[in-house]
Amino acid sequence: MTTIGGVSRPLRIAAAAAHFGRDLDRGLEKALGIVAAARRGGIDLLVLPHGTLGGYLSDLEDPRSDEVPPALSADAPQIAAVAAAAGPVTVCLGYTEVDVLHGYPCYFSAAVCLTGDGVLGRHRKVHQPAGEAKVFSAGDGFTAFDTPVGRLGMLIDYDKTFPEAGRSLALAGARTIACLSAWPASVTDRASRLLADRQSRLFDLYDSARAAENQVVWVSSNQTGIQGNLRFLGQAKVVGPGGDVLARTGSKGALAEVRLDVEHEVTRARRTLHHLAERRSDTYR
Template structure:
């Protein structure tokens, strides 16, 4: 058995507050026997303060942007010192190879090694004004098995998780700063439509690929964003094993990778039963075709 945990917590621009919180969460995880701890997107320095057409940009913002750090810099080394023997997935703003480029990134590490890192590929609602996009997904061998990384909006794209599953991922760490809807927000955030989508996508991606899914998220508020929490651990059948709900906390679950895979993949095994020959994977989205298709549907509906 392997004990894994997903965190819901609030991280801001205050780095010392961030490190203190990371240290407290790692200590709690260690006390609870956790071997893989998934912290949220932007746990070092916080996320953007707004999104959409009025989102932050590197050159024009009057707000503070997350500090950009390098993978081999002192900030990540400090997290490693806190992690010790716990494998930690953590989100941060990565300084690119030049001083002008930033990436929304995540690293997988413990006290002795950085096992891998990832730069967010899919960007929502103006995030491109602050970050460059990554271009690939990786799966990394760790003491807790083969772990894939993705960030927030990535979970809306089945191809992202599928590529990691095909690369042998047993666990996908999905780090988020996922907010509530910007308009017509529900009075009870647990009933908000963006909370619903967050939870639905976590279960769907786990079930699609029959992998364990460990989903963290920010909680509370930052700038104009109000986060929905709901960090969770999902099994390969799409069942939620543990969740934090809306509040801050740690969702902890014991998972048996080999035993669960044997049981759930022993019959219908989605990766084995794929038919790539039937998929037009090279087709790109054609907006004009979408409009024509909508017109055809209207004609059929009128008939």
């Protein structure tokens, strides 16, 4: 049983592989359907892909400013609609966020965690691949926060390439890390089969490595299908604190779902070798 707010109960965790495009209304309708099904099925934590509301870029090599996905404010009615549908389910989803800074609109790859009670936490993608920085601004930090399913942190796709990102959340007490992705196959060295693609291998490698090195539960969602020049991998999964993949999807839309006692599994993983406690930060440069 996982102890949450003094009450022990098992958790059902699901990571989604699904296609969400540029049509906001259609994306919202699809998201609401997945959330409603998760609620009926007793899911406690549902992690949807990055770009759930509004999709993602069509080109990573040379994206144009007029190709920014439909952008939402932090308090957009679409986000409120998902919260209302979520009820007791903790839901993480990604979207493009617009914010006015210094008098100019800035766009961020953003994620929000919510329940029927409202927003629990937010994240703006810090690390930007290829040409993404031409159209998006970067976030500036990593924050863990308390939720009905325990202390949690969020990352957005390329963030997971950097060990410091997951480590920052683990040091802030996150027992579960949700990584929301719109992660495509290689744009420079395409393989005939997705499973043979270099990015497919790296996507899986980072999921297991980040879970194992931080001894946390890692919930990895991803887009599927095609958007412009990008072919998304799917491969959603839930990874245990030992780096073992507990459930996963293929390249098509599906949920990777497990029933897991997060607190017990994390505590057990750290019983003999406690990576966070045994760090030698005085020697790191």
